[in-house]
Amino acid sequence: MTEDKETTTNESSNPSRRDFIKSGALAAAGFMIVPRFVLGGTGYTAPSDMLNVAGVGAGGKGESDIANFAKSGKANIAFLCDVDDRQAAKSRASFPKAKYYKDWREMYDKEHKNFDAVSVSTPDHNHAIIAYHAMQMGKHVYVQKPLTHDIWEARLLTDAAKKYKVVTQMGNQGASNDGTRLMAEWYDAGLIGDVDTIYCWTNRPVWPQGIKWPDPSTNIPKELDWDLWLGTAPKKDYVEKLVPFNWRGWWDYGTGALGDMGCHLVEAPFRVLGLQYVKDVQASVGSVYVDSFRKGNFPESCPPSSHITLTFPKTNKTKGDVTLHWMDGGIQPERPDELGPNEKWGGEEGNGTLFIGSKGKMYASTYSDAATLLPKERTKDANAPQKYKRVAGGANGHYAQWVEACLAGYGKMEVSSPFEVAGPLTEALLMANLAVRGHDLKGGAFKYTWDNQAMKVTNFDAVNQYVKRQYPAGFELKA
Numbered sequence: 001m002t003e004d005k006e007t008t009t010n011e012s013s014n015p016s017r018r019d020f021i022k023s024g025a026l027a028a029a030g031f032m033i034v035p036r037f038v039l040g041g042t043g044y045t046a047p048s049d050m051l052n053v054a055g056v057g058a059g060g061k062g063e064s065d066i067a068n069f070a071k072s073g074k075a076n077i078a079f080l081c082d083v084d085d086r087q088a089a090k091s092r093a094s095f096p097k098a099k100y101y102k103d104w105r106e107m108y109d110k111e112h113k114n115f116d117a118v119s120v121s122t123p124d125h126n127h128a129i130i131a132y133h134a135m136q137m138g139k140h141v142y143v144q145k146p147l148t149h150d151i152w153e154a155r156l157l158t159d160a161a162k163k164y165k166v167v168t169q170m171g172n173q174g175a176s177n178d179g180t181r182l183m184a185e186w187y188d189a190g191l192i193g194d195v196d197t198i199y200c201w202t203n204r205p206v207w208p209q210g211i212k213w214p215d216p217s218t219n220i221p222k223e224l225d226w227d228l229w230l231g232t233a234p235k236k237d238y239v240e241k242l243v244p245f246n247w248r249g250w251w252d253y254g255t256g257a258l259g260d261m262g263c264h265l266v267e268a269p270f271r272v273l274g275l276q277y278v279k280d281v282q283a284s285v286g287s288v289y290v291d292s293f294r295k296g297n298f299p300e301s302c303p304p305s306s307h308i309t310l311t312f313p314k315t316n317k318t319k320g321d322v323t324l325h326w327m328d329g330g331i332q333p334e335r336p337d338e339l340g341p342n343e344k345w346g347g348e349e350g351n352g353t354l355f356i357g358s359k360g361k362m363y364a365s366t367y368s369d370a371a372t373l374l375p376k377e378r379t380k381d382a383n384a385p386q387k388y389k390r391v392a393g394g395a396n397g398h399y400a401q402w403v404e405a406c407l408a409g410y411g412k413m414e415v416s417s418p419f420e421v422a423g424p425l426t427e428a429l430l431m432a433n434l435a436v437r438g439h440d441l442k443g444g445a446f447k448y449t450w451d452n453q454a455m456k457v458t459n460f461d462a463v464n465q466y467v468k469r470q471y472p473a474g475f476e477l478k479a
Contacts, residue, residue: 054079054115059087062121072400085223126231128153140406144171145263147426152468158423165410170422172263173398174367176391189384193359200265201327203350204257209249210304256302257328262429274315282447283435305329338374438463
């Protein structure tokens, strides 16, 4: 069942309505000034100043995204869409006037004139198709991290943002934190010298990985449309406990620990050093043991842990190539000598980013929080000029920033993680996952070289099948 609502026409797609409002306002100004309280009180925002948002994925992270857009005071949650009524329940209760759909394609077809922007918070495998079709309609988009499931999709969305001239933002909210800007200022001021090595690590996965695909079940919850949930993924029978969270550990739907946390932890190196695309990558992965015997890994599942080494070419902010080490599954780099034996190492959540420079080091935890120079005493005495504008509200302001930019229009306001930045970041992380998947295909750790223009690995063609996957009928994604 769906709920009725009064729809609000998108002014940008209805010039006659916009002109009518402007001409009416000018005529009214000729004989009277209407007090603001008559229009709705002190906090009143005119409908023309509100962004009408359609939320695709209304539960979990989508629920908090939608709520944060509404908190900006300038976003009207006009539509909600989710394949699982259980997940959507809280958002529907919070926004009872928002019309509800299960299929985003039906919502786009019927309501495209009635919303201005789309928030996409679904499993990774459906990000690109939902966002791309919205962009084709001229809708601004906010997409949860990682931006896409495949490298080709990330390039497609990056190009589409420019082609369709829409405001974009990826949901790595730490990109709006002060910490990432502070570290960029420290680096620009030469406080740690030239950086050639970076470590990023996480305690993820906190969901099952490196396991055998479960036996199918016929107990599909009545609230869940399983075929819609699969979307662009291969057709498979329903299994228990995959929805709503454990999909992250399966390659058909998720991108593992790297996809989940990489956009948060690697964002700062991209901003600080101006990194772009990967030059080469290699990976070693943790093995699965069954009954005390080493079984390797199950190819349909992400590994339980990994250490991935990515090489980025020289940028205008480095003297040479940069090596970035990614570690997950609880693996961490060696403690810096500058830390005392009892000083805490890493963030509160077991995640961190460490820059190693020719004159010093700096690190931060999740979302670039707690940015610190090493030794720690240097932090309070650091003297670097402020060069980069802060985002009001930091990570929490990431949402309002996008709303404001959408209302201003394409190219009028800066956002922290537009697809021109988020796309290359996502591509680098997905390139790292190619090395992880190649580990099983090739039977060990090898260095894979990357042709960025052709979007392909040049020295092991078998792994290129994961650059762009095949899409099932009804969910085709074409440039």
